[in-house]
Amino acid sequence: MALKPREETLVFLNYGERTLSDDGCLTCGNVAVPVRVLKVQGNVAEVEDRLGERTTVALDFVPDARVGEMLLIHLGIALGRAQEVE
Amino acid sequence: MRYVDEFRNPQLIEKASRELHAIVEPDRVYRFMEVCGGHTFSIFRFGIQHLLPPNIELIHGPGCPVCVLPMGRMDDGLHLADEPDVIFTAFGDVMRIPGSRGTPLELKAKGRDIRMVYSPLDALRLAQKEPERKVVFFAIGFETTAPSTALTLIKARELEVKNFFVLSNHVLILPAMRAILESPDMRIDGFLGPGHVSTVIGVRPYEFVAKHYGRPVVVAGFEPLDLLQSLIMLVKQVNAGSARVENQYSRVVPWEGNERALAAMAEVFEVRPFFEWRGLGFISQSALKIKHEFAPWDAEVHFTLAGLRVTDPKAAQCGEVLKGVLKPHQCKLFGRECTPERPVGALMVSSEGACAAYYQYTWQGAAGE
Numbered sequence: 001m002a003l004k005p006r007e008e009t010l011v012f013l014n015y016g017e018r019t020l021s022d023d024g025c026l027t028c029g030n031v032a033v034p035v036r037v038l039k040v041q042g043n044v045a046e047v048e049d050r051l052g053e054r055t056t057v058a059l060d061f062v063p064d065a066r067v068g069e070m071l072l073i074h075l076g077i078a079l080g081r082a083q084e085v086e
Numbered sequence: 087m088r089y090v091d092e093f094r095n096p097q098l099i100e101k102a103s104r105e106l107h108a109i110v111e112p113d114r115v116y117r118f119m120e121v122c123g124g125h126t127f128s129i130f131r132f133g134i135q136h137l138l139p140p141n142i143e144l145i146h147g148p149g150c151p152v153c154v155l156p157m158g159r160m161d162d163g164l165h166l167a168d169e170p171d172v173i174f175t176a177f178g179d180v181m182r183i184p185g186s187r188g189t190p191l192e193l194k195a196k197g198r199d200i201r202m203v204y205s206p207l208d209a210l211r212l213a214q215k216e217p218e219r220k221v222v223f224f225a226i227g228f229e230t231t232a233p234s235t236a237l238t239l240i241k242a243r244e245l246e247v248k249n250f251f252v253l254s255n256h257v258l259i260l261p262a263m264r265a266i267l268e269s270p271d272m273r274i275d276g277f278l279g280p281g282h283v284s285t286v287i288g289v290r291p292y293e294f295v296a297k298h299y300g301r302p303v304v305v306a307g308f309e310p311l312d313l314l315q316s317l318i319m320l321v322k323q324v325n326a327g328s329a330r331v332e333n334q335y336s337r338v339v340p341w342e343g344n345e346r347a348l349a350a351m352a353e354v355f356e357v358r359p360f361f362e363w364r365g366l367g368f369i370s371q372s373a374l375k376i377k378h379e380f381a382p383w384d385a386e387v388h389f390t391l392a393g394l395r396v397t398d399p400k401a402a403q404c405g406e407v408l409k410g411v412l413k414p415h416q417c418k419l420f421g422r423e424c425t426p427e428r429p430v431g432a433l434m435v436s437s438e439g440a441c442a443a444y445y446q447y448t449w450q451g452a453a454g455e
Contacts (some may be wrong), residue, residue, distance in 0.1 A: 002213040013340055023270060032230070032282045058207065060237055070286060074235040076205035078283040080344050083337050 004052060012050035013034070014083045016071060019049045032079055037065055047071065047080070052083040093309030097101045102314035103137040109321050113200050116142045117273050118320055119410065121263060122280035123150035123166050123438030124308055130447035131311045142317065145410035146440035148262045149280055152179050153408065153439045154363045155255060157396040160185035163224045163253055166389055173216065174200045175209040176224040182435050186396045206238035206252070213242075213250035222385050226255040229286045230375060233347035237356035239380050253385035257361065259283055260291055261372035265363075268298045271408070275315040276320040278313070279305035288343025289333045296329040307335040327450045354380055364432055365397065365405035402431035407440055414444035421445060 004012075016070050032061035035047035035057070043059045055076070062078040070082040110116065117130040120126055126146045127297045129135060135144060148154050164185050167174035174190070181191045181202055194200040203209045204443035206223050212222035222408075235252060243249050258278060266272060281291055284305045302323035306316035316334045323330060333339055354377060361373030376384040385391075398404060401419050406412040414420055414433070423429040426442050 032285065039251070051087070055129060061233060061344055063346070071220065072282065074230055076207055076233045079230065079233065079282070079347060080338065080340070083340075 009050050011070070015037060015070060019051050020053045020055055021051075032074040034082060035071055035073055037067050037069045040065060045071075045073060047073065047078075050062060088252075093307070095311070099137070099310050101313060102311060102318060102375075106142070106318055106321065107214075109141045109325065109427060110139045110141055110317065111325060113139065114141065116275050116321060116324060117145055117410075118142065118276050118278060118317065119145040119147045120278040121147040121149045121259060122278075122283065123436065123440075123443075124281065125149075125151070125278055126440050127305065127438045127443045128191040128297070128310070128313060130443040133447070134310060134312075134313050135448075137314065138317070142321070144209055145274060146407075147277075147410075148266070148366060148408055149228070149283075150362065150433070150436050150439050151257060152183055152436040153404070154257065154262075154275060154365065155183060155226060155361045156431065157184070157186055158394045159255055159362070159433065162391045163222075164190060164198075164257075164344045165392060166191055166385065167193060167200055167218075167254070169389075170220070171220050172199065172408075173212065173219050174198065174224065175203045175212065175221060175227070176200070176273070179436050180224055180226060182429065183432060184435075186431065202286045205339050206235050207241070210238050210242055210245075210247060210250055210302060213247050214245070217249055218400050221251050222251045222253060222389075224255070224288075226257050228280075229283050229351070230258045230353065232351050233286060233344075235348040236347075236377075236434060239354045239376070239383050240350060242381065242383050246394065247386045248382070251383055251385040252376060252389050254355070256355065256373055256374040257363070258357070258374065259287075261369050261435075262363065262366065263292075263295060265366055265372070266370045266409075267295065267301065270395050271349075271409075273413075274301065274410075274446075275324050276302040276304070278316055279303045281305065281307055281338065284333075284335070284339040284343070286344050286347045289331055289341045291338060292331045296331050300329045302329045303331045305331075305335050305339055307338070313344045314396075320391045328426065350386055353377075357358050362395070365408035369427070399430050404431040404441075407433055412442060414441040417441070 013042045018033045039046040048054045057073045060079045072080050190200050211225040304316040304319045338369045346361040355374035357371045358373045358375045360368045360370045429435045433439040
């Protein structure tokens with residue numbers, strides 16, 4: 001896992017500070033994990049959090065996710081996409 | 087592009103805090119409820135309460151599913167773990183919820199096959215790997231978690247997995263807000279709406295709070311500036327005598343929510359006539375039951391559940407804390423018999439429970455208060 005440049009880390013933090021290995025209370029789930037999409041295969045995506053940890057998530061609820069996009073995931077499933085903040 | 091730096095920038099936060107002090111009317115008290123446990127946690131963690139004018143009071147709401155789960159329901163779940171062919175699966179947070187015979191972790195130590203999973207999909211995979219056993223998933227959570235359970239049940243049907251069962255304890259945030267609004271001693275002037283629950287349900291469903299109860303709702307983010315901005319929005323509405331639903335967290339929350347997630351929930355679940363909430367009692371139409379079409383995967387259909395009601399330990403005053411009548415440290419057990427290491431009441435179990443957050447960030451600093 002390589003450290004990300006500061007600017008890129010800050011983009012993740014815009015949508016919450018949770019990471020794949022520290023994702024708070026699962027049952028609350030009101031705090032989802034922001035991740036970047038690396039690869040899309042069918043309805044599964046490989047994603048990376050701000051610390052560079054990777055996992056695969058189901059895209060059933062965000063079927064048109066694209067590589068490079070920021071998603072909010074919870075329990076291994078993408079729940080929504082993050083809007084860029086201007 | 088704006089970064090989180092700005093949402094934590096001390097100058098901006100100070101400015102927002104000054105604005106809040108300037109706009110509050112000195113002769114009135116503003117009581118705002120943050121519905122979500124994640125907000126409670128952020129408020130304590132960042133010390134937001136110290137930045138507020140003294141006449142803004144934050145009331146910690148019922149937005150922690152672990153905290154509102156009645157003990158009898160946990161016992162029902164653990165009763166299933168007694169059956170030798172059952173593998174009982176649940177999230178890590180559930181492992182520490184005390185039932186009347188102990189927590190899932192304690193029963194695991196006594197030899198029950200209880201396993202922690204990260205996602206309901208993991209529990210389904212376990213069922214596929216162990217076809218001789220019955221895998222029960224103890225489902226719990228609000229509208230953020232319910233779509234994952236729904237998706238898992240849809241996949242279980244697709245894959246024809248016959249040894250997978252879900253015990254649904256999913257609850258809904260809106261009926262809980264309605265119950266609080268209907269309560270005769272309700273003194274809340276506005277709500278900080280939950281952030282990521284709203285990613286799924288959107289902002290529109292909160293409109294009844296404004297329309298029927300005349301209270302403003304601001305869906306809020308979790309950063310210090312998010313919270314202060316949302317409080318400014320609430321105070322301005324209260325001062326103007328208006329009640330609208332506003333979305334401070336539009337960078338994550340779409341107005342309409344996630345239609346696909348809502349559709350999956352609608353396919354799998356129906357609303358229960360009533361469900362018991364710890365501390366709040368029975369609330370009508372406040373929880374989700376698995377629909378008849380998915381009965382082969384419904385633990386409530388497949389197994390016989392005792393459905394017993396277990397009274398909470400008398401000394402624990404979780405109910406009063408949940409309703410905002412008592413502050414966490416005013417409970418007789420707080421920090422003595424009841425600590426995050428050995429919780430007696432549910433509010434101490436989850437890191438986002440009001441008592442656990444208060445214990446971790448506030449109480450030790452204010453010892454001797």
